[in-house]
Amino acid sequence: MKYTKSVGFFFIWIVGLMAFTDLRAQIIPYPLSKMALEGEFVLKAGMPIVAGEGLRTEAEFLSTYLNEGFVTPSPILASGNGIHLRLDENLSDSLGNEGYSLVIDGAIEIVAATSTGVFYGIQTLKQLLPRDFSDSVPGQVMISNTIIVDKPRFSWRAFMLDDCRNFMGEEVVKKMLDQMAMLKMNVFHWHLTDDQAWRIEIKKYPKLAEVGGTRKDTQLARGSDERVGKPQTGYYTQAQIKEIIRYAKERHIVIVPEIEMPGHAMAAIAAYPWIGSLGTTQEVPVTFGKMEDSFNVADPRVVGFLKDVLDEVVALFPGEAIHIGGDEVNYNPWKNSESITDYMRLNGLSTPMDLQIYFTNQISTYLAGKGKRMMGWNDILGHDIHNERDSSSAKAEQTLEKSSIVHFWKGDLGLVEAAAKGGYEVVNSNHWDTYLDYTYRRLPLSKSYAFDPIPAGLPEVYHGKILGLGTQIWTEYTRTESAMLQQVFPRLLAYAEVGWTIPKNKNYDRFLETAEAMKVQLNQVGIKFGDYAGK
Structure with a gap:
């Protein structure tokens, strides 16, 4: 994924583009920065979740939610293709203990300094899905490509x-x-x-x-x-x-x-x-x-x-x-x-x-x-x-x-x-x-x-x-x-x-x-x- 080869540089770059934040996006609470990209990503039933070390609980949380909507289990893998959840301790200075980056562009990747940040990235991803997702949806959904960099104002x-x-x-x-x-x-x-x-x-x-x-x-x-x-x-x-x-x-x-x-x-x-x-x-x-x-x-x-x-x-x-x-x-x-x-x-x-x-x-x-x-x-x-x-x-x-x-x-x-x-x-x-x-x-x-x-x-x-x-x-x-x-x-x-x-x-x-x-x-x-x- 081209935006996350260097996450520290990526954060500096995206903050410089904060004037392009899309205030129409339907997310509560609204993120620090959100930039819409061209195109859409197809999230399919059963897509694996690739979770780094220390993120098993967060991966299981996301897998359970996707299963409720698709009625198809999303396996949790240590490597491979799928929805990537990853820790990067170098983000602690820029995003703190609760911040995260979420990139949807040909794939989905959530990166944070802590498991809390990854968990909050998952919450944002859930809000990007159809509002009736957990009720009844077909075998795939379309998500607009986007870049979100986010952290809270108060602890x-x-x-x-x-x-x-x-x-x-x-x-x-x-x-x-x-x-x-x-x-x-x-x-x-x-x-x-x-x-x-x-x-x-x-x-x-x-x-x-x-x-x-x-x-x-x-x-x-x-x-x-x-x-x-x-x-x-x-x-x-x-x-x-x-x-x-x-x-x-x-x-x-x-x-x-x-x-x-x-x-x-x-x-x-x-x-x-x-x-x-x-x-x-x-x-x-x-x-x-x-x-x-x-x-x-x-x-x-x-x-x-x-x-x-x-x-x-x-x-x-x-x-x-x-x-x-x-x-x-x-x-x-x-x-x-x-x-x-x-x-x-x-x-x-x-x-x-x-x-x-x-x-x-x-x-x-x-x-x-x-x-x-x-x-x-x-x-x-x-x-x-x-x-x-x-x-x-x-x-x-x-x-x-x-x-x-x-x-x-x-x-x-x-x-x-x-x-x-x-x-x-x-x-x-x-x-x-x-x-x-x-x-x-x-x-x-x-x-x-x-x-x-x-x-x-x-x-x-x-x-x-x-x-x-x-x-x-x-x-x-x-x-x-x-x-x-x-x-x-x-x-x-x-x-x-x-x-x-x-x-x-x-x-x-x-x-x-x-x-x-x-x-x-x-x-x-x-x-x-x-x-x-x-x-």
């Missing part, structure tokens, strides 16, 4: 599923991982514990899941006294979690578990009341909102309990980050507890927020000792983002450990800049721009697409501190899989492009056209778009 491209408020289950999680892989999203943020449920088996404390995983009823709507009228139960065993982690790894997705502390903890406290601050919590709440009780982090036994839980979480999840939530802590029980206020005085902690940061730093240090990084919502920095503190406790004196990943969700966007300038790495999930439980009227598709994780005016020297973005579906009032999917799609497509595509290559009209075309293949897996009305 953190996350989707979060709240599995606490309404339990979705293993098959739904895998369905979302499949869609994330198609869209080159690489972080699955899994919200596993909250006030209304504890969804992960902890073997040392079995009642966390057995008691905390069940509530008697569920609030029907925001602020409503009506209830669904039946209990909800469910949690993931550690065996199920290992299977989901394996499934995600094959799709080059890292799972970041969220184990809430010190707030959003009432399901855990209902299971083991001694870990709470009030001493009165006995049941898992059936309503939503900011709850009263939280972990008593002034009690060393409780901190030890949480470290025990994290030991099992760390042993399960191989990714670098562990999310501890840290948002919306109700400080009243701490203020009203003599033992907690005594603990604060002994440790020189002036305010409840100082106590939270002090505790959070303990957890950060503990996780660091296990080779992990702590992540939390930006409440953990100590800012009064909810405007609820009195003047005497509005400012915290404690400082969050610099190794922490700050997950911005609420407050003035200036806080993102302040965090970056303060040396923290930030994932931007500003709720006005990324919360998928919001209606399409409140968060239209156009606004999702226009979101930029780098706040306007942030000096370029700090851009590297913005790891990327996360988009979240909170499921308080989204009780079914179908309802959840309609909240997520098509907005997830927009966030995929926000995370991957450089701003000058974004084009909303082209995106809408492509999103409409993708409805066909998404319908095949039971995904219906929400009523975004093309907005």
